[in-house]
Amino acid sequence: MDEFEALLKESFEIDTPEEGTVVKGRVIAIEAGQAIIDVGYKMEGRIDLKEFANPGEQPNINVGDTVEVYLDRVENARGEAQISREKARREEAWDRLEKAYASETRVDGAIFGRVKGGFTVDLGGAVAFLPGSQVDVRPVRDAGPLMGMKQPFQILKMDRRRGNIVVSRRAILEESRAEQRAEVIGNLTEGQTVDGVVKNITEYGAFVDLGGVDGLLHVTDMAWRRVNHPSEILAIGETVKVQVIKINKDTHRISLGMKQLQSDPWDAVEKMYAIGTVHKGRVTNITDYGAFVELEAGVEGLVHVSEMSWTKKNVHPGKIVSTSQEVDVVVLDVDASKRRISLGLKQAQDNPWDAFVANNPIGSTVEG
CATH class of the missing domain: 2.40.50.140 (Nucleic acid-binding proteins)
Structure with a gap:
């Protein structure tokens, strides 16, 4: 009798969890497309299985699993706890993303949808907006190969109260490209002869890819003779031998020449x-x-x-x-x-x- 009274007293002393918080629960059954979860405190709740799936994937949950859920209400009209796995993931993700945003570190995510002006990105529970201009360093015509692929993003802006997150993939690419450029430029010297591929032709010259960094081949440095337009002697995709005339270490600009490889x-x-x-x-x-x-x-x-x-x-x-x-x-x-x-x-x-x-x-x- 004394033991029963002690247990009864202990049960009354247990505080009911606060609504609007994340609590741990255990899956006790799966039925009718829902998972029944015991969140303790003599409460159970139901969550649709789709809330346990990542975008584009099937739910992976079994009886006996321990999961974190968001407690919306202690008791709904059916006498059950109103809980949400999606909101729990979102709260957890926001805490993690705010730390990443403050420290300017990258976050992993996957593009899963297309919206007006850009794409939606799943950041492990929180959905972010990826503007079309921030997808790549150059305009992307077909984003199909990028969909669903896990990759790093940089958070540009976030507002938890409004639930807005803006991310960039371009910033990551530019950073790695800058590192690659610095490495390539570090291996180049003025007067050096290198092979490059013509990437673009303009009125005043051509841009030549030297293996991760572009150099400008001005029209006046293409030949000793008069060249009215670079397309007279060059074509996009053509491999050419050029000489490094000048390297600007600060701006990472490289001037190239072709006529310098020929006798004057x-x-x-x-x-x-x-x-x-x-x-x-x-x-x-x-x-x-x-x-x-x-x-x-x-x-x-x-x-x-x-x-x-x-x-x-x-x-x-x-x-x-x-x-x-x-x-x-x-x-x-x-x-x-x-x-x-x-x-x-x-x-x-x-x-x-x-x-x-x-x-x-x-x-x-x-x-x-």
């Missing part, structure tokens, strides 16, 4: 193009003040408008020559240090004034 044609210009010699060339560009003539790949000279014709004065160069036309020119001056050659177009032709004077001396009568 200007080194032999003074020997090849002596003053007074006649050469064939191709008109590459026409301006108001003259025309540029290519003598060989990488070597261009200027025919000034005053050196174009013996008879035509104050005429635009485009009226005398046309682009891509082959012409004979005479070398008038060479300055290899400034990479300049002055050419004459009229000097390669007979001066009609000389013939006129020879045929018509002073005092003679002419018709015109």
Whole structure:
């Protein structure tokens, strides 16, 4: 009798758990798609089995398992405890995620759904929003391969009161990419020759992948000759041999060159193009003040408008020559240090004034 009274007294002294808290329970039965859980304190509750499953997975729970559940109400209309496994997981997840957010550490999660403007991510009980711009460093056309895959995320913003969490996958990729870039750049030296793959072509040059880091190959460093557009000599996906011209350790920018791997044609210009010699060339560009003539790949000279014709004065160069036309020119001056050659177009032709004077001396009568 004394033992019974002691047990009765002890049972009255047990405090009823506070509503809105997480408590431990034991699965005592599974029936009709629900798990019946004894949470102690002479209380049982029911939870749908789907609450024990991760997104895209089947529930994994058996009779006798101990689980943590969230106690919504001590007693509902049926006299049972109103409990939730999903809310318990959410509370546990929020506690864990708030610590990760405060310490700026990564969290593991899996993308499981698509919503307007982005995706939903399961962070082990808490659902976060992944904006479309934060999926990858470049726009992702097909996110199918990423769905359901466990991977790290960085928490950008969270508000427990509103239940909002915003995460980024891009921040993780950029961080690892930055580490990879630093490692690759650390192994490069100025003047080094490396192989790269053309990733992108713009008006001013091409971006070349050197194995985890991109370098800029400017259009002026592609060839010694004039290049109007990089697509003239390069194609996306092409493997090219380039030289590292300059490395900026602070900005991680790398300048590359292709022409530096070839001999500079200007080194032999003074020997090849002596003053007074006649050469064939191709008109590459026409301006108001003259025309540029290519003598060989990488070597261009200027025919000034005053050196174009013996008879035509104050005429635009485009009226005398046309682009891509082959012409004979005479070398008038060479300055290899400034990479300049002055050419004459009229000097390669007979001066009609000389013939006129020879045929018509002073005092003679002419018709015109």
